[in-house]
Amino acid sequence: xxxxxxxxxxxxxxxxxxxxxxxxxxxxxxxxxxxxxxxxxxxxxxxxxxxxxxxxxxxxxxxxxxxxxxxxxxxxxxxxxxxxxxxxxxxxxxxxxxxxxxxxxxxxxxxxxxxxxxxxxxxxxxxxxxxxxxxxxxxxxxxxxxxxxxxxxxxxxxxxxxxxxxxxxxxxxxxxxxxxxxxxxxxxxxxxxxxxxxxxxxxxxxxxxxxxxxxxxxxxxxxxxxxxx
Amino acid sequence: xxxxxxxxxxxxxxxxxxxxxxxxxxxxxxxxxxxxxxxxxxxxxxxxxxxxxxxxxxxxxxxxxxxxxxxxxxxxxxxxxxxxxxxxxxxxxxxxxxxxxxxxxxxxxxxxxxxxxxxxxxxxxxxxxxxxxxxxxxxxxxxxxxxxxxxxxxxxxxxxxxxxxxxxxxxxxxxxxxxxxxxxxxxxxxxxxxxxxxxxxxxxxxxxxxxxxxxxxxxxxxxxxxxxxxxxxxxxxxxxxxxxxxxxxxxxxxxxxxxxxxxxxxxxxxxxxxxxxxxxxxxxxxxxxxxxxxxxxxxxxxxxxxxxxxxxxxxxxxxxxxxxxxxxxxxxxxxxxxxxxxxxxxxxxxxxxxxxxxxxxxxxxxxxxxxxxxxxxxxxxxxxxxxxxxxxxxxxxxxxxxxxxxxxxxxxxxxxxxxxxxxxxxxxxxxxxxxxxxxxxxxxxxxxxxxxxxxxxxxxxxxxxxxxxxxxxxxxxxxxxxxxxxxxxxxxxxxxxxxxxxxxxxxxxxxxxxxxxxxxxxxxxxxxxxxxxxxxxxxxxxxxxxxxxxxxxxxxxxxxxxxxxxxxxxxxxxxxxxxxxxxxxxxxxxxxxxxxxxxxxxxxxxxxxxxxxxxxxxxxxxxxxxxxxxxxxxxxxxxxxxxxxxxxxxxxxxxxxxxxxxxxxxxxxxxxxxxxxxxxxxxx
Numbered sequence: 051x052x053x054x055x056x057x058x059x060x061x062x063x064x065x066x067x068x069x070x071x072x073x074x075x076x077x078x079x080x081x082x083x084x085x086x087x088x089x090x091x092x093x094x095x096x097x098x099x100x101x102x103x104x105x106x107x108x109x110x111x112x113x114x115x116x117x118x119x120x121x122x123x124x125x126x127x128x129x130x131x132x133x134x135x136x137x138x139x140x141x142x143x144x145x146x147x148x149x150x151x152x153x154x155x156x157x158x159x160x161x162x163x164x165x166x167x168x169x170x171x172x173x174x175x176x177x178x179x180x181x182x183x184x185x186x187x188x189x190x191x192x193x194x195x196x197x198x199x200x201x202x203x204x205x206x207x208x209x210x211x212x213x214x215x216x217x218x219x220x221x222x223x224x225x226x227x228x229x230x231x232x233x234x235x236x237x238x239x240x241x242x243x244x245x246x247x248x249x250x251x252x253x254x255x256x257x258x259x260x261x262x263x264x265x266x267x268x269x270x271x272x273x274x275x276x277x278x279x
Numbered sequence: 280x281x282x283x284x285x286x287x288x289x290x291x292x293x294x295x296x297x298x299x300x301x302x303x304x305x306x307x308x309x310x311x312x313x314x315x316x317x318x319x320x321x322x323x324x325x326x327x328x329x330x331x332x333x334x335x336x337x338x339x340x341x342x343x344x345x346x347x348x349x350x351x352x353x354x355x356x357x358x359x360x361x362x363x364x365x366x367x368x369x370x371x372x373x374x375x376x377x378x379x380x381x382x383x384x385x386x387x388x389x390x391x392x393x394x395x396x397x398x399x400x401x402x403x404x405x406x407x408x409x410x411x412x413x414x415x416x417x418x419x420x421x422x423x424x425x426x427x428x429x430x431x432x433x434x435x436x437x438x439x440x441x442x443x444x445x446x447x448x449x450x451x452x453x454x455x456x457x458x459x460x461x462x463x464x465x466x467x468x469x470x471x472x473x474x475x476x477x478x479x480x481x482x483x484x485x486x487x488x489x490x491x492x493x494x495x496x497x498x499x500x501x502x503x504x505x506x507x508x509x510x511x512x513x514x515x516x517x518x519x520x521x522x523x524x525x526x527x528x529x530x531x532x533x534x535x536x537x538x539x540x541x542x543x544x545x546x547x548x549x550x551x552x553x554x555x556x557x558x559x560x561x562x563x564x565x566x567x568x569x570x571x572x573x574x575x576x577x578x579x580x581x582x583x584x585x586x587x588x589x590x591x592x593x594x595x596x597x598x599x600x601x602x603x604x605x606x607x608x609x610x611x612x613x614x615x616x617x618x619x620x621x622x623x624x625x626x627x628x629x630x631x632x633x634x635x636x637x638x639x640x641x642x643x644x645x646x647x648x649x650x651x652x653x654x655x656x657x658x659x660x661x662x663x664x665x666x667x668x669x670x671x672x673x674x675x676x677x678x679x680x681x682x683x684x685x686x687x688x689x690x691x692x693x694x695x696x697x698x699x700x701x702x703x704x705x706x707x708x709x710x711x712x713x714x715x716x717x718x719x720x721x722x723x724x725x726x727x728x729x730x731x732x733x734x735x736x737x738x739x740x741x742x743x744x745x746x747x748x749x750x751x752x753x754x755x756x757x758x759x760x761x762x763x764x765x766x767x768x769x770x771x772x773x774x775x776x777x778x779x780x781x782x783x784x785x786x787x788x789x790x791x792x793x794x795x796x797x798x799x800x801x802x803x804x805x806x807x808x809x810x811x812x813x814x815x816x817x818x819x820x821x822x823x824x825x826x827x828x829x830x831x832x833x834x835x836x837x838x839x840x841x842x843x844x845x846x847x848x849x850x851x852x853x854x855x856x857x858x859x860x861x862x863x864x865x866x867x868x869x870x871x872x873x874x875x876x877x878x879x880x881x882x883x884x885x886x887x888x889x890x891x892x893x894x895x896x897x898x899x900x901x902x903x904x905x906x907x908x909x910x911x912x913x914x915x916x917x918x919x920x921x922x923x924x925x926x927x928x929x930x931x932x933x934x935x936x937x938x939x940x941x942x943x944x945x946x947x948x949x950x951x952x953x954x955x956x957x958x959x960x961x962x963x
Contacts, residue, residue: 061752067759074766134751138802155755156788159762244799247850248806271853272821272828 052078053170056097058088058116059132060107064155068101068132071159072166085112089119096124099166102149104133104140114147121148126176128169132162138248145252151211153239161238165211172198172211188221189279191266202260212237213253216246220267220277229274250275282689286682290675296667304660315647316625319577323629323645326572326579330643332634336568337581337589337641339520339560372584372640377546377556379405379527380587381419381426388420388427390479392506392513397429403587404431409544413533415511417546421560426518428503428529430456434511436535442475447485447493450538456514456531457545458482458501459552461524468522469552470498472514474505482516520560528554561589578646581631584639591644624648688718696725743922744798747791754791757784797922797929800854804933807848814843814852814877814884814955821853822875825860831869834860838877843884845957847934852955855930856886858923859951863890866949883936884955891948895940903940904928924951931955 055077059065062083069079080097082088084107092100100120106112117129131144131152141152150169153162175197186193192201198214200207209217219236220228228236230246250267257264266278330337374380382403388396397418408414415432434454441451452473459469470482482501487493503516530545530552543549546556561581569579569592580591624646631641691710711722761781769777815838822836845852856875863873867890876887895903904924924938931938935956943950 061756063756064752064759067756067763070763071759071766074763134748134755138799138806155751156758156791159759244796244803244854248803269850270820270824271817271849272824272856 052076053098054078054080054095055166056088056092056100057081058083058085058100058106058113059103060084060105061103067159068162071163075163075167077166083107085109085116088116092120092123096120096127099128099130099169101130101132101166104131104135104144114143117144117147117149126173128173130165130169132157138245141245141248142252145210149210153212157239164238168198168211171196186218186221188224188277189266190261191217191221193218193221202257202264205260207256207260209253209256212239213249213256216249217253217267217277220275224277224279227270227274227276232274282686283679283682286678286685287675290671290678293671293674296671297664300660300663300667304663307659312625316627319625319627319645319647320629322572322574322577323627323643326569326645327629327631327643330568330581330631330641331636332632334633334640336562337565337631339525339558339562372638374559374583374585375556377528377554378559379417379419379546379556380559380583380585381421383561383588383590384420384422384427387422387425388429388515390502390504390515390517392477392504392508392515394418394429394431394508394513407529407545409533409542413531413542413544415529415531415545417529419558421520424520426520426523426527426558428458428514428516428518430514430516430529430531431509432456432511432514432531432533433509434533437507437512438534438537438539440473440475441537447495452532452534452541453537454512454531454533455541456529457547457552458516458518459526459528459530459547459554460518460522460558461526461554462522463524465524467553470501471495472503472516477505477507479504523558525557526554527558528552528556559583559587559589565590566592576648578648580644580646582642582644584641586642588644589641685718688714692718692722692725696729740797743794747794747798750787750791754784754787758788793922797925800851800926800929804848804851804929807851807933809846809848811844811846812849814845815840817849817852818856818875818877818886821856825873829860829864832864832867833870833872835872835874836877837874840877840879843877843879843957845884845934845955847955851930851933855927855953856888858927859886859888859953861923862951863888863892863949866890866892868892880954882957884957886953886955888951889943889948893949894942894946895949900940900942904938927951927953 055072057065057068057072057079059068059081060083065081065083069081072079080091082091100116102113102116104111104113106116109115113131113133117131120127120129125148129149131140131149132155133140133144133152134155144152151165153165157165175194176199184195186195190203192204193199193214194201195218198209198211200209200214200217215237216233219233233246233249250269254264254267257267268276268278270276380403382398382400384398386396397420404416404418406414406416412435413433415430417431418429420427420429432454438453440453440455441448453475454473456472457469458472459467462468468484470484472480472482474480480503482498482503483495484498485493486496500522501516501518503514506513506515528546530543530547530549532541532543534541547554565581569581569590572579573592573594575594578591578593581589583589626647627645629643629645630639631643632638633640688711695710711718712726713719714722757780761777761784764777818838819836822834825832825834860873860875867873871891874887874889876885876889878885878887904927905921924940928938931953935958936954938951938953940949940951942948
């Protein structure tokens with residue numbers, strides 16, 4: 051049975067393009083133009099994944115509200131925000147509402163479908179516990195690339211997909227400096243310097259919430275970042 | 280010409296007040312003087328009237344005509360009829376050819392034969408001549424009951440008396456001078472003046488004793504001195520007035536050799552030595568009589584009809600004039616008011632008539648010194664000038680202060696408008712907007728203009744972000760469509776177009792990123808956390824990174840201090856440096872050496888980035904840090920929207936500092952200077 055991807059996007063051209071791309075990847079696609087339509091359909095049947103735009107027709111923050119309602123229906127449902135907005139505040143709000151990733155529409159379709167695929171893999175991996183995983187260990191850090199999950203001293207650090215890939219790119223070669231472009235490539239995103247910086251800051255904060263003395267992610271001014279064991 | 284100077288000059292126009300004051304003072308003075316003259320005339324006429332007919336009070340003796348006309352017989356004069364009993368003869372008061380009118384001397388001249396001790400009054404000299412070779416001049420004067428006579432005799436051959444005791448021997452006769460006069464009793468007296476050597480002598484009198492025997496006796500009351508001088512010799516003689524009556528005369532016996540024949544000439548009849556002229560003298564009471572009319576500053580004089588002063592009385596100007604004189608200021612003012620050479624006295628004359636008001640027997644002259652009205656005028660003048668000068672000063676000062684205040688306000692306005700222009704917007708308060716005058720109007724309209732400009736600038740600044748947002752959706756449509764097209768069967772011939780469309784959309788995407796950069800920096804500034812960090816390693820590591828990033832340029836990092844702690848956001852600082860370096864690289868030729876310098880300046884950390892390259896025009900130096908300002912030469916694929924240096928400014932301001940641009944001293948390049956406050960400040 052094909053997985054069902056729901057696209058909530060008010061711009062018909064984009065919506066149709068995304069739908070076509072997801073359909074090509076073998077997903078069943080349902081597209082909605084606004085929140086009420088989407089919620090009506092979701093009440094009948096939950097999709098396997100939701101790709102949501104933030105501003106929906108006459109609701110500038112409609113995507114956030116939709117995300118909140120979806121999370122109330124299901125805690126595991128993967129949600130991706132896909133938006134023309136790129137403000138830091140929106141990203142923070144979206145991720146805080148429980149979205150698994152926050153992507154801007156600059157992202158190319160192959161990258162987007164790759165993200166979606168990865169998310170599905172992660173969901174599956176999480177559903178099958180105890181399977182031998184592809185694991186990367188760096189001191190207290192354990193990166194489960196299968197589940198796209200990061201652990202610090204055995205505790206799960208809740209990272210978004212972009213954040214996970216940034217940490218992964220850095221921790222794979224500890225001590226090597228990765229510049230912003232390399233990090234963007236690794237995360238399959240197109241972001242500007244400031245967004246990378248704020249991603250890194252968010253990552254640090256998440257680790258520091260578990261281990262206040264965390265300083266493995268260092269800034270090399272003018273060049274980029276590196277992971278130090 | 281500055282506003283201050285103009286208003287000052289305008290204020291000087293009030294100096295017309297003192298000028299008008301001077302004019303007024305002058306008019307007042309002339310009015311005062313007229314009044315004074317009138318009243319003086321009144322005084323003079325009153326006194327003259329009181330003297331009417333009082334010739335006895337005026338003259339020492341009543342003045343019958345001298346016996347010259349009627350004394351042919353040489354007999355004793357009939358006693359003159361008292362003036363009161365006969366009609367006044369106008370001739371009595373007209374000077375006869377032989378009448379002598381003595382001067383009133385201020386001091387007794389020493390008996391020495393010099394004329395220097397006498398007043399220099401050429402008109403007072405009377406001359407008598409026998410012929411061209413024989414003549415003399417006589418000057419008479421009175422001082423305190425003494426009559427002084429000065430004789431200047433022309434004599435080519437002065438001859439002295441032989442001297443000795445035998446004065447009566449004609450063989451001993453030299454040049455002799457006879458004085459003849461009436462004594463108070465009317466008797467004729469004559470004395471002989473002869474000198475046997477230059478110097479003092481005593482008059483002698485020839486006395487006819489018993490048997491008509493003549494002898495010579497000294498007359499010690501009459502003394503004199505002989506001195507050669509002038510065209511001959513001079514005699515100075517003193518005679519007590521008490522010896523003198525009405526008539527007085529002089530006769531000169533001029534001999535060319537001792538004992539020779541004499542040429543006699545003078546005011547006496549040479550045969551019997553009777554006087555022909557009168558001695559016109561004031562009555563001793565006249566001075567006292569005049570004195571009773573005196574007022575301070577008044578001088579009264581009685582003169583003969585011929586103008587010779589008989590007597591005068593003078594009063595000091597009064598106690599007020601005894602003080603230390605007019606105050607300095609008044610004296611200064613007077614210099615402006617008084618026309619030089621103007622006489623400071625008022626004079627009035629009134630004729631004195633005889634009893635019947637027919638004959639003028641004398642003149643009363645009243646002279647008022649100017650002191651009185653000058654003082655009056657000075658007091659008024661000083662007061663008025665003080666007032667007007669004070670007023671002028673106040674007005675000028677007030678105008679100057681007002682001008683200074685205006686200029687201050689104007690320059691404040693100018694400064695505000697200038698800085699408002701250079702500092703692009705952000706002007707919330709403008710000076711002078713609350714003033715209710717025209718300057719306030721100007722300031723208000725300036726303020727309105729600036730706030731509109733500010734709105735416009737704000738709009739421009741957000742325009743990029745808004746545009747970026749609006750363009751993003753259609754761009755996404757294009758991109759996603761292209762992505763989908765990739766998956767479709769596209770003929771190979773169309774691949775190239777597809778690729779071009781993709782490249783175009785990529786560039787559009789880059790442009791979008793650049794357009795949103797400033798907004799994102801503002802956002803990250805708003806969210807930035809300030810930490811305490813050391814600026815030196817941050818900068819040195821960044822500079823090391825630039826060496827790798829821009830292999831075409833060489834980078835120097837100069838830092839004097841070992842460490843420079845700063846409170847701020849290191850990420851932002853590096854971003855700031857990125858933009859500066861981007862700029863420096865873009866404006867410098869390949870192979871150029873770019874210098875990053877960090878130094879401490881007071882409480883500020885200063886980052887300087889020097890790059891060789893074209894100089895920055897002066898008018899751009901304040902503007903390069905403005906939003907959307909672009910002076911880059913044609914750019915290639917790189918997108919530059921003129922936001923880089925604006926971001927530098929934003930970050931510098933976040934750190935409580937500023938950014939400025941200038942040229943290197945030697946003109947070989949450009950220096951960007953960023954100043955950061957090292958202590959934390961509150962709020963972004």
